[in-house]
Amino acid sequence: MLSLHAARKSFGAVRALVDGSIDLYPGEVHALLGENGAGKSTMVKILAGVHRPDGGEVLIDGRPVVLSDPAAARDAGIAIIYQEPNLFPDLSVAENVFMGRQPLRSGRRIDTSAMHDQVEAVLERLGVRLDPGRISRGLSIADQQIVEIAKALTLRARVIVMDEPTAALSAVEVDRLFRVVSALRADGAAVMFISHRLEEVFSLCQRVTVMRDGRHVVTKSIGELTVDEIVRAMVGRELVQRDVVTRAETGKTVLRVERLSREGAFTDVTFEVRAGEIVALAGLVGAGRSEVACTIFGIDRRDAGSVTVAGRVLKSGSPNDAMAAGVGFVPEDRRQQGLVMSMSIERNIALASLGRLRRHGIVLRAVERSFAADWGARLHLKYGRLSNAASTLSGGNQQKVVLAKWLSREPQVLIVDEPTRGIDIGTKAEVHRLLVELADSGVAILMISSELPEVLRLADRILVMREGRLVADFTGAEATEELVVGAATGQPSGARR
Amino acid sequence: MARDVLGAETTPTPATLAGSGDLGSTSGSQGRHVPRDGRIKSLVRWEGGLVVCLVAVLVLGVVVSPAFLSSANLLNMGLSNGEISIMALPMTLVVISGEIDLSVASTLGLSSSMIGYLWLHGWPMPGIILTVLVMGVGLGAVNGLLVTRLGLPSLAVTIGTLTLYQGAGIIILGSTTVANFPSAYTNIGVAAFPHTDLSWSTVIFIVLAFVFGVVLHATKVGRSIFAIGANKEAAIYAGIRVKRIKTSLFVVSGFVCALAGVLYTFRLSTAEYDNGTGLELNVVAIVLLAGVSIFGGTGTIIGVVLSALVFAGIQNALFLTSFPQEALGVVIGGLLLASVLAPGSAELVQRVRLAVGSIRRRTGARTR
Structure with a gap:
């Protein structure tokens, strides 16, 4: 029904996806597995129309299509259910389902009762009890996902991509989601299911594709694979x-x-x-x-x-x-947490050491500069001038600035x-x-x-x-x-x- | 421990460092970062621009009236702009830290009301001044705690306390006007500082500007203020006590505004509930004209001093002409807009230049 064939995508020098390939069939749940950074999310975003692939093609029913933006993906019958859906919290469940395409009565008035009836019918098909008139604020993440799935169904989506839907769900909620997915499958939808939990994959999916380092590794039906084989395929590299x-x-x-x-x-x-x-x-x-x-x-x-x-x-x-x-701490997000990007390199390096650099409470610029130059040299930092903003450095050198900031405190x-x-x-x-x-x-x-x-x-x-x-x-x-x-x-x- | 290990590594001389650094920066995506780097340079240009403005204002003043640079007029200029210039100093620090304090004029007003009230009740003047300054600390602390402990936006908080403090002044003093202060004190408000042509408020401004300048530009606290304004999260990750510093800035603002309230009351020899109403806009105008980013993270005290001089000069020059005083708001508003627009336009020019450059490169590549 839907094929992604040899898709490529790079972000700058980072090749996120080298060979992204997957075939989805109606009435089948297809698991997409891989470690962090294997390229799964990039594939999802290509199918969602968020990213344009640099190469490769998307086929629907054998015909190539261009998913130029999210609207094109929606029109092509593809729906994406994210880990944490974004609903309008102050609108009702039914209004969220029909956002931007509400059924109208004469005089362009929104036909609320028709809207509610349709949503009720869809929810019944999914076997979920949820009041269409309820305000969305306060819905659990599991319920929010159900609302997204209902939206996908009213859009007549034939391909449903679920990006780690179970990551934030409790066991009971996972069970309900699985029943819903089974109902979708019985209806003939093609489902792509991403999860890190292999036991879920074995209980829900019929087919498995494993990605590694942006490349397609293996696709097999679930019966032909063992847990060990999947883990090995995910890890893959020479030890x-x-x-x-x-x-x-x-x-x-x-x-x-x-x-x-x-x-x-x-x-x-x-x-x-x-x-x-x-x-x-x-x-x-x-x-x-x-x-x-x-x-x-x-x-x-x-x-x-x-x-x-x-x-x-x-x-x-x-x-x-x-x-x-x-204690020194080099945080995860260099740009937001590690550095004050608009501040100079020397000030960033000295920022955590000002207490030691001051004499009688005064921090002299010369003292600060020689301190920064010293630590920059020790870490082989490459920079134009120490007074340039940290944002002028490459990522690796920015990280060296963060390291210098902490190492200079001799933690x-x-x-x-x-x-x-x-x-x-x-x-x-x-x-x-x-x-x-x-x-x-x-x-x-x-x-x-x-x-x-x-x-x-x-x-x-x-x-x-x-x-x-x-x-x-x-x-x-x-x-x-x-x-x-x-x-x-x-x-x-x-x-x- | 770490120092020993790392110190053992080869230490390039500054010359080789600078050389390799040039290579490093050109290999990065240089073009995209130019605007940010340009912002640091534009600060220098900004103060240069203020000096040019100041010279222009001086020339204008002298042309308008030969009395412009007379000692009497200089005193006058200092008198009528002293309080707002003084209040602009703590405001600068608050704005650089990414916040704003719009309750400055109301703090001044409430201080004035308090002076009148306590004087009516027979308090000795030194005790009154002390009490009012302590009250200023309290008023600032209210702002600071609401902003940092409850996480409310300072714009909203200080608009709230703007009216709140004003209302408190009305409750304390009502429609009473207290004007029977001893001349020993009111002289401070109108006479020149001994051995100078400068008003007391001008001298206080100069001293405070020096103190604030040193604190902002050469201390740990000052560096922290810049870091907080530029990137609060990174400041927290560098162990800077963001809440404590912000709270103290509001406290300092409250204290200095109370001091300005004392000067204002002595200058007019009058305590009234509506003293200083609306002055917050002049204060904000001086700070923005000084090139302090309204979004925080940049600004200098030198800029604020220059901007206060320009502001005082323009106001005084207009006063010496037949310009209607009621329309002074036009000038203040214009200055405010100009100072907000100017850095944007500088960046715009830079962006256009970059865009033109890249188009040229592209077309050049194509034709080749």
């Missing part, structure tokens, strides 16, 4: 050799996190990081890793538990206190969240080397990364989080990609034994 074998003895515990909890983000997280140790927090996007980091550093308040740095209990919700105890504990995201390979290697050197010099490093090769290469220990909880703890020596992915997706693979 990464660790170039850091064993480092000198790690020192005493510096960072101790005990029973740390934050409502709605993560629960009961306990671990330690020793001096000279690199500990990685692995897991899927949304597993709660960054939230743990933000709570340790005090950006967010904790609801329970404690964070201790070298015997000192940190105040909840105080980055200042964490910094005073010797005991350094938390890095996705330290190499979106930076070129050369700088990436430099950052890796830097982290290892820091650890060797006795800094305790907590690293969050969604890149498994990076995690496996650098980490002495790997903690895996899933749905807000720590679920596994591997030493660097015993960890394999299969083990980590298995723990992160909650699907114990055979490799774990």
